[in-house]
Amino acid sequence: MTMRATFAEESARSRSIAPSARRGSGAAGVRWGDMLARGFVITCAGVVVLATATMIAFLAQTGIKGLTEVGLWPLLHGTKWKPEADSFGGFALLSGTLVSASGAVLFGAVPAVLAAVWLSELSPKMIRTPFRRVMEIAAAVPSVVYGWLALVYLVPIMEHVAHRLYGADAAVGGEGLASSAILLGIMIAPTVLLLSLDALSRVPAELRQGSAALGASEMQTAFRVALPGAWRGILIAVFFGLARAAGETMAVQMVIGGARKLPDNLFTPTTTISTQIVMDMQNASPGTTASNALYSMALVLLVVSVIIVLATRLLSRQTAT
Amino acid sequence: MPATLPEGSTPPNEANEANEARVRAPLRKADRKGRRVEVVLARGLATMAALLAGAYVAGLVHLLMRGSSKLLAVSSTPVPRAGVENESVVRGFVSVAVFALLAWAVIATGRMVVGRVTRMRTADENAADPKLGGWAIAAIAGAVVAVGIVLRDHVPSFLVTLPSETTAGGGVGPEIFNTLYFAVLSTAVTLPIGVGAAVYMARFARSKPMVGALRTALDTLASLPSIVYGLFGFLVFVVQMQAGYSLFAGAFVLALLNLPLVVGISEESLRAVPQEVEDASIALGATRVQTTLRVTLPYAWPGILSALVLSVGRVFAESAPLIMTAGTTISRGSAYSLNPFRGGETLAVHLWYVNSSGLSPDKADVSAGTAAVLVVLIFLTNLGASRLARFGGAMGNKATSRLGKATR
Amino acid sequence: MKHPPIDAPADAKMRAVGLSVQYGEKVAVNEVSLSLLSNEVLAFIGPSGCGKSTFLRTLNRMNDSIEGVKVKGSVELDGEDIYAADVDPVLVRRRVGMVFQKSNPFPKSIFENVAYGLRIAGVRDRGILAEKVERALTQAALWDEVKDRLDESGLGLSGGQQQRLCIARALAVEPEVLLMDEPASALDPIATAKIEELISELRKTLSIAIVTHSMQQAARISQRTGFFYMGKLVELDDTTTIFTKPNERATEDYITGRFG
Known part of the structure; x- marks a missing residue:
């Protein structure tokens, strides 16, 4: 009893010298620091939101101005993009973007997914890490570098192919949708491959074991268990590649030829939305329809990529549940 | 029946027969249907993947080799200066970076080689690559900075000269x-x-x-x-x-x-x-x-x-x-x-x-x-x-x- | 190297002779010889890490896909060495099925889960598939519970049902031997009882080797029991003998709960 009493006295005494545990009295400095830090962090979050809102608002405002001047239907449907003649038909631009991007999926994403399946399910284990490293570097190589390599090596090859297909005297060349689709395919393949590998690695090993125990070969397990098990993740990877291909600008500009018209075939020059924006913006004086229409096309591009991203998000949300 | 089989576990006859009827189910690789197709398919996939990776490796290596003539052109005569603001300082930095990169490459390769040789000699597979002490690192860093600053006008001219719109070089x-x-x-x-x-x-x-x-x-x-x-x-x-x-x-x-x-x-x-x-x-x-x-x-x-x-x-x-x-x-x-x-x-x-x-x-x-x-x-x-x-x-x-x- | 004497009757379904398994440096299974008879349930008991699961997995070459695993000795299925160079492990697994500790139904419908092995083996006829799926599910005592929802995902079943689905899946390809690696360890007592009942029923048509951590379970369902300790098969005998008067001191210690 006495012991306890001394203890209580002791602690009562020490409590009186120790800084008060109550807020505000002794620890005012800490509180100010607290509030400052809290305020800073909240400001940062606000800045991000505000900057994004401003950006979208600015673009939408100018883009909608262009839309009202040109009209949505003529902008999407017209085939003549001639700012000097006040003709703003963006169909060639839009189709250039869509065709190159879907071509990229065909030439880049499909082989990348197959290679990912091979690498994660069938390949000798020792080559997996080096293969990954190569793809990680390839995925980080700037797109202009790919564009330049394509300009120097791919375009001459495609020119040769074009003349093989259409005859030596035909008005075809290496620049055009074929080159840009292959270039974009090469560009997105490493990213698609890496993301697909991640998706495949998330398929539980137990499923592969279960399949093997039923007498499935590695190939059967790869294509009947691993690939279906990872298909959502792989689809997300492909959509990601598609979005990147649709938004790519400078690399495409280097190989597509830059003609503001619908191409006759895959081997004649044409253009894409992003290419046309970067080429024309330098010359269009601000406030004119020529300038505003470019913003409208940017809005179209934005809508295209937002649709792709929304689809991706929907898929990943379903995966989560 | 062997002695180890406990009483009461004598299997029913029909099951025994069923088992015997299936005894001849094949086990040999050659007997599996579709195995050939799979082998061909696997080879095809492997070839495709190898081509894909090979293309990137070849492209990057080729690019580095083509560019290396520009990157490795160390000159004995000083690279002329354009005489613009901060040029000397920037050259110093670039030069130090180039030499640091070189030193790092040499040291990293050296460590790897020495480590491998030790592992081979001592048959100790877990022997780590040798490490440099703090003083050695400091000394090398100092030397790199000194050499970089002294030789700042002799680094590859491509890295330190101004671009040219119309002329070569x-x-x-x-x-x-x-x-x-x-x-x-x-x-x-x-x-x-x-x-x-x-x-x-x-x-x-x-x-x-x-x-x-x-x-x-x-x-x-x-x-x-x-x-x-x-x-x-x-x-x-x-x-x-x-x-x-x-x-x-x-x-x-x-x-x-x-x-x-x-x-x-x-x-x-x-x-x-x-x-x-x-x-x-x-x-x-x-x-x-x-x-x-x-x-x-x-x-x-x-x-x-x-x-x-x-x-x-x-x-x-x-x-x-x-x-x-x-x-x-x-x-x-x-x-x-x-x-x-x-x-x-x-x-x-x-x-x-x-x-x-x-x-x-x-x-x-x-x-x-x-x-x-x-x-x-x-x-x-x-x-x-x-x-x-x-x-x-x-x-x-x-x-x-x-x-x-x-x-x- | 002389192998310890094993009883290897002529009608043994499977027989392991001097079987050792190494993971890198570690010897997981050391010179094990035993035989699995037709229509018996053979249980393996022993403390965790004693090599019983590893041994079980060698019986259908499931260890092949693990890196750094070396298998020495031989395993015979109806007198044929399944580790011979020209033997296809895939075909071995079609005859020697396996059920795992953690139920692992595919993210497919109940029907497709059971039909998977048949499709893998090249069965395409919808009628045959339906018939064999029904038979397998009936054998696994699951048919009545799922017959109205064969198109629903196998993942929607309860834990015990999932495990029986996995058993049905293994049965559909009509294996001759079924290997079970602690099939009931993750289940509640009622689901466990169902699985055990099922095992006794299945013995009529095939041979079963089962790894279990529960000695009571081994006593309830098996005819013979082997005791593994530190990678070695210490003793293998009639289940009643093992549990009442084992020959080895180690077995007795384990059974009476002195270690493990």
Whole structure:
């Protein structure tokens, strides 16, 4: 009893010298620091939101101005993009973007997914890490570098192919949708491959074991268990590649030829939305329809990529549940 | 029946017969239907994958080899100076960097070779590569700096001379400078805002609408094509503010472009900080903010840093938004100027510009050299990011054990 | 190397002779010889890490896919060495099925889960598939519970049902031997009882080797029991003998709960 009493006295005494545990009295400095830090962090979050809102608002405002001047239907449907003649038909631009991007999926994403399946399910284990490293570097190589390599090596090859297909005297060349689709395919393949590998690695090993125990070969397990098990993740990877291909600008500009018209075939020059924006913006004086229409096309591009991203998000949300 | 079979387990007869009827089911490889097709298919897939990887390796190696004539051209006679502001200092830095890279390559190879030889000699498979002591590292670093400064006019001229629009022999000195300067400028914006927003998301998020708005904003930013950022920068800085092309505008746009990446990875690293570590700090009487500043952030720092390094890699690689905000030219007078309100192109933009509107006769070589420098820079940042990520694991454990001791 | 004498009757379904398994440096299974008879349930008991699961997995070459695993000795199925160079492990597994500790139904419908092995083996006829799926599910005592929802995902079943689905899946390909690696360890007592009942029923048509951590379970369902310790098969005898008067001191210690 006495012991306890001394203890209580002791602690009562020490409590009186120790800084008060109550807020505000002794620890005012800490509180100010607290509030400052809290305020800073909240400001940062606000800045991000505000900057994004401003950006979208600015673009939408100018883009909608262009839309009202040109009209949505003529902008999407017209085939003549001639700012000097006040003709703003963006169909060639839009189709250039869509065709190159879907071509990229065909030439880049499909082989990348197959290679990912091979690498994660069938390949000798020792080559997996080096293969990954190569793809990680390839995925980080700037797109202009790919564009330049394509300009120097791919375009001459495609020119040769074009003349093989259409005859030596035909008005075809290496620049055009074929080159840009292959270039974009090469560009997105490493990213698609890496993301697909991640998706495949998330398929539980137990499923592969279960399949093997039923007498499935590695190939059967790869294509009947691993690939279906990872298909959502792989689809997300492909959509990601598609979005990147649709938004790519400078690399495409280097190989597509830059003609503001619908191409006759895959081997004649044409253009894409992003290419046309970067080429024309330098010359269009601000406030004119020529300038505003470019913003409208940017809005179209934005809508295209937002649709792709929304689809991706929907898929990943379903995966989560 | 063998003696080991217990009583009562005599199998029914029909089952026995069924078993015997199936005895001849094949086991040999040659007997499996479809095995041939699978072998062919597997070979096809392997070939395709090998071609894919081979194409990238071949492309990159080829590019580096073509560019190497520009990158390795050390000159015995001093490279003439253009006589512009800061040129000497920039040359010093480039020179030190080149020699540091060389020293690192030599030391790394040396360590690997010595390590391998020891392993072979002593048959000890776990023998580690030899390590350099702190003094040796300091001495080498000092030597590199000294040699770099002394020989700063003898580094490959491509790396330190001004570009040339019409004549052969142009370099990429200002482009290298701008590229790195962009990295610094945009990181200066991304770091506080990105980490601040990440901390908010990971630790202080109270208001649901705010979190929703922030997530939506980041999702939107992540989904926008880079050209759209360029348009925005162009509209705000060049058109509205009539400030012309400037590094400032470019850096701002790049910072915005990198925010989703930096916030995303930083938030992930912050959330990966174990609850126990934070609890330990709280239990010692620290406030939430003190805990965040002194425990959580240091713990997550390697992850945050690797996000920043990755974002620097994107600064190096991006071209379209910079063309629209910082322009495609180098003005002689301000080639190495630290003034952020001047325009200027980066390596990536230069590579595009030389090919689309350059008139110099050696533009193929200049392109190869520029691309090689760019790829080397990207390679180094990637290496840095992965090193940091690995370092993060080791650091984290140390931090835990130290804190564990402190609380005990 | 002389192998310890094993009882290897002529009608043994499977027989392991001097079987050793190495993971890198570590010897997981050391010179084990035993035989699995037709229509018996053979249980393996022993403390965790004693090599019983590893041994079980060698019987249908499931260890092949694990890196750094070396198998020495031989395993015979109806007198044929399944580790011979020209033997296809895939075909071995079609005859020697396996059920795992953690139920692992595919993220497919109940029907497709059971039909998987048949489709793999090249069965395409919808009628045959339906018939064999029904038979397998009936054998696994699951048919009545799932016959109205064959198109629903196998993942929607309860834990015990999932495990029986996995058993049905293994039965559909009509294996001659079924290997079970602690099939009931993650289940509640009622689900466990169902699985045990099922095992006794299945013995009529095939041979079963089962690894279990529960000695009571081994006593309830098996005819013979082998005791593994530190990678070695210490003792193998009639289940009643093992549990009432084992020959080895180690077995007795384990059974009476002195270690493990």
